[in-house]
Amino acid sequence: MANGPIIVVSDTHIGLQKRTPKRFAHFLEWVKKGLTTGTLPIVTLEGERKNADPPEKLILLGDLFELWEPRAADCAGPVFDDSGVLDLLVHLPCDKIYVPGNHDDTAARHGKINVLQNGHDFRVISKHYPEQREGEQVGNTTYFFLHGHQFSRLRTPGVLESFDFVRRFAYEAHEASPRALRVGLTVFGLLAILTRLRTLGALWANMLRRLPAFVAFLLSVGSIVAWVFSAILAFAQVWRWLWRLRGAVKPERRSRLTERRFLNRIVGTSKYLNVGDLINLHYYRQVANTITADVIVFGHTHIPEISPPNVGGTGKRFVNTGSWLASDVLAYDTFAYIGKDGPRLLRWDDKARIAREFERIS
Numbered sequence: 406m407a408n409g410p411i412i413v414v415s416d417t418h419i420g421l422q423k424r425t426p427k428r429f430a431h432f433l434e435w436v437k438k439g440l441t442t443g444t445l446p447i448v449t450l451e452g453e454r455k456n457a458d459p460p461e462k463l464i465l466l467g468d469l470f471e472l473w474e475p476r477a478a479d480c481a482g483p484v485f486d487d488s489g490v491l492d493l494l495v496h497l498p499c500d501k502i503y504v505p506g507n508h509d510d511t512a513a514r515h516g517k518i519n520v521l522q523n524g525h526d527f528r529v530i531s532k533h534y535p536e537q538r539e540g541e542q543v544g545n546t547t548y549f550f551l552h553g554h555q556f557s558r559l560r561t562p563g564v565l566e567s568f569d570f571v572r573r574f575a576y577e578a579h580e581a582s583p584r585a586l587r588v589g590l591t592v593f594g595l596l597a598i599l600t601r602l603r604t605l606g607a608l609w610a611n612m613l614r615r616l617p618a619f620v621a622f623l624l625s626v627g628s629i630v631a632w633v634f635s636a637i638l639a640f641a642q643v644w645r646w647l648w649r650l651r652g653a654v655k656p657e658r659r660s661r662l663t664e665r666r667f668l669n670r671i672v673g674t675s676k677y678l679n680v681g682d683l684i685n686l687h688y689y690r691q692v693a694n695t696i697t698a699d700v701i702v703f704g705h706t707h708i709p710e711i712s713p714p715n716v717g718g719t720g721k722r723f724v725n726t727g728s729w730l731a732s733d734v735l736a737y738d739t740f741a742y743i744g745k746d747g748p749r750l751l752r753w754d755d756k757a758r759i760a761r762e763f764e765r766i767s
Contacts, residue, residue: 408543409461412436413550413741415704416728418508419490420471420483425729426490428738428755433493435758436463440498447742447751448761457742460499464534466704466726467506467552494527501527502534506552506705540698544745549698553705553725556688557676592635677735679708680725684717700724700748702741707732709739709750709763724748739763 419426436459439445444456470483494501505512513531530536533551540547683689683706702724709727716723727739727750738753742760752763 408541410458410745411462411464411541411543411548411743412460413464413466413702413724413726413743414729415466415506415552415726415740416468416707416730418468418471418728418730420475420486422730423476423486424731426486426488428753429729430488430490430493431755431758432738432740432753432760433490433497435753435760436460436499437493437497446759448754448759450762450764458744460742462500462502463494463497464550464702465494465501465503466550466702467504467554468508468704469503469505470509470512472511473508498525500525502550503527503529504534504550504552505529505531507554538696538698540696540700543743544747546700546747547698548700548702548743548748549696550702553703556683556703556705592631594639676706677708678706680710680712680716680723683723684719689717689719696721702726702743702748704728707735707737709736709752711748711750711764722748724750726750736763 414429414432417425417429419429436445439459443459445459447455447457449455472483475483476486503512512529533549535541535549538549540549542548678686678688698721700722704726706725707728707730708725710723710725712723714722724741724743726741727736729738731737736752738755740751740753740760742749742751750763751760754761
């Protein structure tokens with residue numbers, strides 16, 4: 406059975422740019438008014454004012470909050486910048502789906518949360534929506550929704566898990582317990598000191614020789630694990646200090662060791678690539694793809710775009726929702742409206758408090 410209209414928003418990065426939350430809050434008020442009156446006013450490319458049906462679902466397609474590099478290196482920034490966004494979201498009289506992206510993937514740890522508010526769902530779903538690869542039908546077309554960082558070449562089994570593990574203790578060190586970081590730094594220091602003491606080192610080696618081989622092996626492995634883990638925690642603590650110092654000295658300047666700036670120089674990045682480049686450069690691999698939906702809707706690259714059907718011979722169409730970050734290069738405050746006639750790109754005009762058609766076809 407086909408579903409009603411869907412509005413898809415991604416990459417608001419609340420906590421990064423100070424003015425974004427207010428614009429986004431005004432947009433949510435516009436959606437709420439449309440749900441109340443039964444119509445959403447939209448200005449077409451020709452300047453004609455038309456009414457669209459309000460959405461049955463609002464899908465937040467990742468990077469709603471900026472938890473990687475918040476403004477002034479303040480991890481509480483997204484909360485202070487909220488401007489009532491969360492309250493507006495929760496109380497919207499339609500179903501809400503939140504699929505976390507790579508910048509707010511902390512929320513993915515709470516996947517499958519389902520909050521019922523005013524008879525409508527607010528669900529947190531990790532990875533993608535819906536769960537079935539056949540997608541969700543609107544009109545005669547099926548749609549599949551994911552943030553889009555999955556297209557990065559870095560996102561491969563093994564590499565991804567290892568990078569994410571280290572990242573949680575590095576430039577996301579604010580997620581680790583401060584006490585755990587202090588303990589790790591202390592243990593790391595003690596291990597470093599003990600290693601330098603030849604007498605204790607000789608005693609340790611002599612003790613290992615006297616123990617059964619299996620027990621000695623376990624102790625050796627345990628000491629190596631302690632070294633590695635405490636070194637990671639110690640690095641995280643030092644990083645926390647440097648991060649805070651950086652934010653105090655240059656609060657408005659963004660600088661971090663990131664996937665874009667370091668690792669992606671080796672393995673490549675999907676950031677700021679349009680659909681054609683994603684496919685031609687093999688970020689999107691048709692052979693590995695098991696999504697059978699007609700249209701894949703994503704964000705992440707910040708480039709609003711609707712591709713032609715069967716782009717790159719994939720048999721699919723791609724819709725990129727763009728972003729809500731002010732930029733001299735890319736358009737911003739864009740989102741996707743999916744109705745029975747297909748997908749459309751719209752741009753929020755905050756000055757006029759209305760949505761305008763933004764049709765960018767590659």
